Amino acid sequence: MTTLHPHLSHPKYRPDIDGLRALAVLSVVAFHAFPTGLKGGFIGVDIFFVISGYLISTIIFQNLEKGTFSFTEFYIRRIKRIFPALILVLATSYAFGWFALFADEYKQLSKHIAAGASFVSNIVLWDEAGYFDNATETKPLLHLWSLGVEEQFYLAWPLILWFAWGRNFNLLTVTIVVAIVSFYLNIKGILTDSVGAFYSPQTRFWELQCGSLLAWITLYRKDAYAGFKTGLDKWLAAVVYRDSRHQVDGKTLNNAFSFAGLSLLVYGFYVINKDLEFPGKWAIVPILGAVLIIAAGPHAWVNRIVLSNRLAVWFGLISFPLYLWHWPLLSFARIVETEVPSATIRIVAVAITILLAWLTYMLVEKPIRLGKHSGVKTVALIMLMLVVGNVGYVSYLKNGLEFRQADAPAKTKMFADVKGTVLYNTPEDWVDERCHSALGTRYDYLICRFTTATPKTLVVGDSHAAQFAYDSISKGSNDLALVAVNGCLPFIDLVTINPTEEFEEKSSRCKVVMPIVLKLLRDFPSIQRVVFATRGAMYIEGSGYGDTEKKNNYRIIKDPDDRLAENYNQFISGYVASINEILKFGKAVVFIEDVPEIGVSAKNCLDDRPFRISDKDRPGCNVSRQSFDERNAKYRKAVDSIVAATHNRVRIFPAYEYLCNESTCDGLKDGASYFYDDDHLSMRGSSYIFGKFAEWLKQVTPKL
Structure with a gap:
C-alpha cells in the first residue's frame, strides 16, 4: 500500500475552488494592507484550511480505498508544491534583510527563516508572544504560522488515516473524533491561552477536519441523502419560483448553499475583528461558509459565475506565492519607514506582490511541478531548504551578524x-x-x-x-x-x-x-x-x-x-x-x-x-x-x-x-x-x- 505507485489519483479540477482561494488570499492581503478597511480579512486563512483539508483528504480517502496510496509520492507532491516558492521568499527575505535590518532585527528574521524552513513557525511565534515581543508588523515572516499548521496537518493526518485504514477503523468516525477533540481544545484554549489557541496545531486541526468531513461525505454519502436533498430542493424551489415543476433538480439547493456560504464569509469579513476571541466559536463563521460553498458544487450560480470567472481563477492559481510574498513586502516597508507606511506605499507593495506572485508561478512553480526528473527536483528542493534553514539558524546564533554594514556596529x-x-x-x-x-x-x-x-x-x-x-x-x-x-x-x-x-x-x-x-x-x-x-x-x-x-x-x-x-x-x-x-x-x-x-x-x-x-x-x-x-x-x-x-x-x-x-x-x-x-x-x-x-x-x- 505504501509502495511507490506511478500516480496518485486526484479529485477533478474545480475552477470555483481556485476562485475561493482567490477570495481567501485577497481578503488576507486587504486586511494586512488596510486593516481598518477589511477588519475580518484574516479569516481568509481559515478558508484556506478548509480547502486544504478537503482536497488532501479526498486524495487520501480515494487512494486508500484503491490501494494506491503512497507516502513517498504524496510527500513528493507536497514538496514540489510548497518548497519552490517558499525557498525563494525565504532567501529573498534574508538577502533584503542583510542590507536593511539592524542586528537585533536580523537575528529575529534569521530565526524565523529557520522556523519557516522547518515548518514550525507557529510554534516559534507562540513561544515568542510575551512581554518584550516586538510588534507583529515588524516580523516579515509572521504569516508562515499558517503554513506551519498546514504542514503539521499534512504530516499527521495521512499517518492517522493510514493507521486507521489498516486496522479497519471507520474513517468517518476517526475524522469526527479528531475534529471534536480539536474543536474542544480550541474552545477551552481561547479561555486559558488565547495565543496558544491561535497558533497551536491541535486547536486549528478541526478547521481542516471540516474540509476532511466534507470530502468523506462527497465521496461516500453523496447518494445517501438524495431523498432528503430532493425534498428540500423541492421545498426551496416552491418558495423561490412561481412554477417549480421543472426546478426540482438540485440546483436550487446548491444555489442556496453557495449564497449562504458567501453571505457567511461577507459577514465574517466585516463583523469579525482582531479584538474578538479568535479562533474560538467565531471561526465557525468562515469554516461553515467555506464548507457550504464547496458543497454547493461547481454548477451553483455563485461558484459558476462569481468564483469561476477568469480573473478569480487566475488569482486562485497564484494564491500560494501571493500569500507568501505579500506580508514580507508590507512588513519590510513598515520597518524601513519606522511607522505605518503611507497608503500609496502599501498600494504599490500590493501591486509588486501580485507581479512577484505571477512571476513565481510561471517561472518557478510550474516548471518544477510539471515535467520530468521529479526525483532529482525533489532532492534538490530538500537540499536547498536545508541550506536556507541552516543559514538562517547560524545567523540567529551569530546574533544577527553585527559586522554587516547595515548594522553600523559603532552606532548600534x-x-x-x-x-x-x-x-x-x-x-x-x-x-x-x-x-x-x-x-x-x-x-x-x-x-x-x-x-x-x-x-x-x-x-x-x-x-x-x-x-x-x-x-x-x-x-x-x-x-x-x-x-x-x-x-x-x-x-x-x-x-x-x-x-x-x-x-x-x-x-x-x-x-x-x-x-x-x-x-x-x-x-x-x-x-x-x-x-x-x-x-x-x-x-x-x-x-x-x-x-x-x-x-x-x-x-x-x-x-x-x-x-x-x-x-x-x-x-x-x-x-x-x-x-x-x-x-x-x-x-x-x-x-x-x-x-x-x-x-x-x-x-x-x-x-x-x-x-x-x-x-x-x-x-x-x-x-x-x-x-x-x-x-x-x-x-x-x-x-x-x-x-x-x-x-x-x-x-x-x-x-x-x-x-x-x-x-x-x-x-x-x-x-x-x-x-x-x-x-x-x-x-x-x-x-x-x-x-x-x-x-x-x-x-x-x-x-x-
Whole structure:
C-alpha cells in the first residue's frame, strides 16, 4: 500500500475552488494592507484550511480505498508544491534583510527563516508572544504560522488515516473524533491561552477536519441523502419560483448553499475583528461558509459565475506565492519607514506582490511541478531548504551578524548597549545564585539579582525597576538587590493583566513579588530602604504610549470576575497595602516617578537605515512637555495620594525631571540615546538616571 505507485489519483479540477482561494488570499492581503478597511480579512486563512483539508483528504480517502496510496509520492507532491516558492521568499527575505535590518532585527528574521524552513513557525511565534515581543508588523515572516499548521496537518493526518485504514477503523468516525477533540481544545484554549489557541496545531486541526468531513461525505454519502436533498430542493424551489415543476433538480439547493456560504464569509469579513476571541466559536463563521460553498458544487450560480470567472481563477492559481510574498513586502516597508507606511506605499507593495506572485508561478512553480526528473527536483528542493534553514539558524546564533554594514556596529552600540543586562538576557540569567540560595525555590519570570551579600537598597517592581538598576547591577556596584517581574505591579492581592494573558497564569507571576520582598527583608537586615519603580502611567491609563505600544491594554483586578475595577483607585490601594507592609519592618520607602515614554523605537531616532522608501525625516526621540504632563497627570496625582495615605513616610525621586525641561522630554543626550526601545532605558540611560538617584540619595539619606 505504501509502495511507490506511478500516480496518485486526484479529485477533478474545480475552477470555483481556485476562485475561493482567490477570495481567501485577497481578503488576507486587504486586511494586512488596510486593516481598518477589511477588519475580518484574516479569516481568509481559515478558508484556506478548509480547502486544504478537503482536497488532501479526498486524495487520501480515494487512494486508500484503491490501494494506491503512497507516502513517498504524496510527500513528493507536497514538496514540489510548497518548497519552490517558499525557498525563494525565504532567501529573498534574508538577502533584503542583510542590507536593511539592524542586528537585533536580523537575528529575529534569521530565526524565523529557520522556523519557516522547518515548518514550525507557529510554534516559534507562540513561544515568542510575551512581554518584550516586538510588534507583529515588524516580523516579515509572521504569516508562515499558517503554513506551519498546514504542514503539521499534512504530516499527521495521512499517518492517522493510514493507521486507521489498516486496522479497519471507520474513517468517518476517526475524522469526527479528531475534529471534536480539536474543536474542544480550541474552545477551552481561547479561555486559558488565547495565543496558544491561535497558533497551536491541535486547536486549528478541526478547521481542516471540516474540509476532511466534507470530502468523506462527497465521496461516500453523496447518494445517501438524495431523498432528503430532493425534498428540500423541492421545498426551496416552491418558495423561490412561481412554477417549480421543472426546478426540482438540485440546483436550487446548491444555489442556496453557495449564497449562504458567501453571505457567511461577507459577514465574517466585516463583523469579525482582531479584538474578538479568535479562533474560538467565531471561526465557525468562515469554516461553515467555506464548507457550504464547496458543497454547493461547481454548477451553483455563485461558484459558476462569481468564483469561476477568469480573473478569480487566475488569482486562485497564484494564491500560494501571493500569500507568501505579500506580508514580507508590507512588513519590510513598515520597518524601513519606522511607522505605518503611507497608503500609496502599501498600494504599490500590493501591486509588486501580485507581479512577484505571477512571476513565481510561471517561472518557478510550474516548471518544477510539471515535467520530468521529479526525483532529482525533489532532492534538490530538500537540499536547498536545508541550506536556507541552516543559514538562517547560524545567523540567529551569530546574533544577527553585527559586522554587516547595515548594522553600523559603532552606532548600534549608542542605543543598544544592553548586553549583559539583567533585563534583556534570557530568563535563565535573571536569577543569580544568591537569589536561588535565599529563596530556596525556582520562580518563572522572576528577576532577582544581588550585587553583594549585604545589600542596602532593594529595588522592587516591573521591567522599569530592572531598567532603572541594571547598569549598576551589571557592574556589581552600589550594594543593590533587585526583585522584579515584567508587566507586574508589586501588589499583595491585585493582578495587572492585558487581554492576551490568562488570569491564573498571570496571577501566579505577579503575586510572588511581595512575599519574596518580605522574606528578603527578614533574611537580610542590611537592607535599609525599598525602592519601588514601575511604569506607572501605563497601568493608570490602561494602555501603552505611541504606535509601538498599542497592544498593551492593562487592567488591575483582584479576580477574573472583577469587571468594574478602575485602575486609578486600584493602583493607589495596591501600593498603599504593599508600602504599609514594608513600613512595618522600619525600612525607608522610596517611590520612583518614572522616566518618560518616547513612543517610538529608539533605534529609529538615532540611526538612519541604509535606505528609506520615502524622504521624510526620522522621528525624534522626544515628546513635548505638554504631552508628557497630560499622559502622567493621573499617575502623579495617584503618587501624591499614595504618599498621603502612608502619612508622608514615602520619599519621591522624580526620575523624569532629569530627561525633561520646560518644553520637551528628550531620549537623546549628546548624540546618544538614553533609551533602548520606546520606554526602557539603555545601559547609558540607566547609568545616567541611577547616577542622579545616587546623588539624590546622599542628600536625603539623613531624612530616610
